[in-house]
Amino acid sequence: MKEQKVTIVVPVYNVEKYLKRCVDSLLGQSYQNIEILLVDDGSKDSSLSICKKYELQDSRIRVFHKENEGLGLTRNYGIERATGEYITFVDSDDYLTLDAIAVMLERAIATDVDVVIASHYYKNEEQRVTVSERIYSGNEIKETLMVHMMGNKGNKLDALSYTACWKLYKKELFIKNNLVFPSERKLIWEDLAFSVEAYPLCEKVYILHKPVYYYCFNEESLTHTYKPNKLELVMELYHYMGVKIQDLNLPGEAQYRLDTNFIGHIRTCIKLEVFYTDKNGFGTAIQNIRKICSRKDVQRLIRSYPKTSFNKSQYVYNFAMEHMLVYMVYFLTWLQNKKKRIE
The missing domain is CATH 3.90.550.10 (Spore Coat Polysaccharide Biosynthesis Protein SpsA; Chain A)
Structure with missing residues (x-):
């Protein structure tokens, strides 16, 4: 052979x-x-x-x-x-x-x-x-x-x-x-x-x-991860994947898992805004976080996701996002960034 x-x-x-x-x-x-x-x-x-x-x-x-x-x-x-x-x-x-x-x-x-x-x-x-x-x-x-x-x-x-x-x-x-x-x-x-x-x-x-x-994990790649339009790109893919899940007739669990996945990606976008505060300025970070939290599709995703699926810290974080407590979101993210690098 x-x-x-x-x-x-x-x-x-x-x-x-x-x-x-x-x-x-x-x-x-x-x-x-x-x-x-x-x-x-x-x-x-x-x-x-x-x-x-x-x-x-x-x-x-x-x-x-x-x-x-x-x-x-x-x-x-x-x-x-x-x-x-x-x-x-x-x-x-x-x-x-x-x-x-x-x-x-x-x-x-x-x-x-x-x-x-x-x-x-x-x-x-x-x-x-x-x-x-x-x-x-x-x-x-x-x-x-x-x-x-x-x-x-x-x-x-x-x-x-x-x-x-x-x-x-x-x-x-x-x-x-x-x-x-x-x-x-x-x-x-x-x-x-x-x-x-x-x-x-x-x-x-x-x-x-x-x-x-x-x-x-390439630490130097952090310098390339921040994009002002990253959230737009993330949510564009989220909607694309939702359509594909429907077209392929995947089980309902697929959308549930996709939602889990992309809630994490949205939070990573916020982490990057906080991580780059020194470069972009505190006011810009707060403004961009407010834009992220106020998006209709982001709000719909957070509100539709079962609250029982969050642990205590996730529940508090998503509550802050849902109710537009932007400074609280910033502070919670700042604490997370201190404990763990963005990966």
Whole structure:
């Protein structure tokens, strides 16, 4: 039987500090029949030159350089140039376990699934997958996997990660269906939007209870996370996902989980306003928080969400948002930011 080739698509953008760690983990894979596509998305640091040096060292590496378009479209660029039977995605500030490709590919071939979903490490702690390890097929993909991808169920931490990383895809899933990633400049979390396009196309998916990926929080990325219009982008995606849930006829629990997920994202937008008070000014922070809390769709989301799903601190926070107690929202957020970094 012909040995299957796996294409590893790595979008690269201003990651000179982390790139060596990432590429070394790919070259060190126990499974050797791989190609590594390093797609430089218009980096302004030395990332491209680092990529070119690696290309000279190993024939399995191919380097591409293009104008900056963002993560989603850069992945599409790599998919178009992939020659492997399977594709996986690695962000260039993260890295793989040395047996990642081997264990995912073994499951993919043994079960003939369209996608293998593994688990990952975050801050060196395994992020366990709560759904059972097995093959999911037919309606189970929508009714179990996609429902869990919408977010946690209230305070129960049982979401299934929708990110494109730590997963192995059959390339034909992309080719047969003209499947592509949207631009995060249009839909802010392109992986979530991608998930509702990709998984309904799958006949079988395998959940693998083995961590294969080190997801690394890049503190320097904080300088890029603040956008004055971030809440607008977040709520645009929220409404888009609500329509998709209806179109796909997902169970009602999917919308419930999506609401949990996006209440958290709204609070993160407020955290960023407070975090950047020194730069933007206290008055601007208060003004922007007031705008966030007063939006009709934000108010509708908070008011419709079951109060029993909040713990005490969440209840107080959402009460303050619902009743437009803006200075209280600011103070509570300031306390949270002191205790925990924005991640």
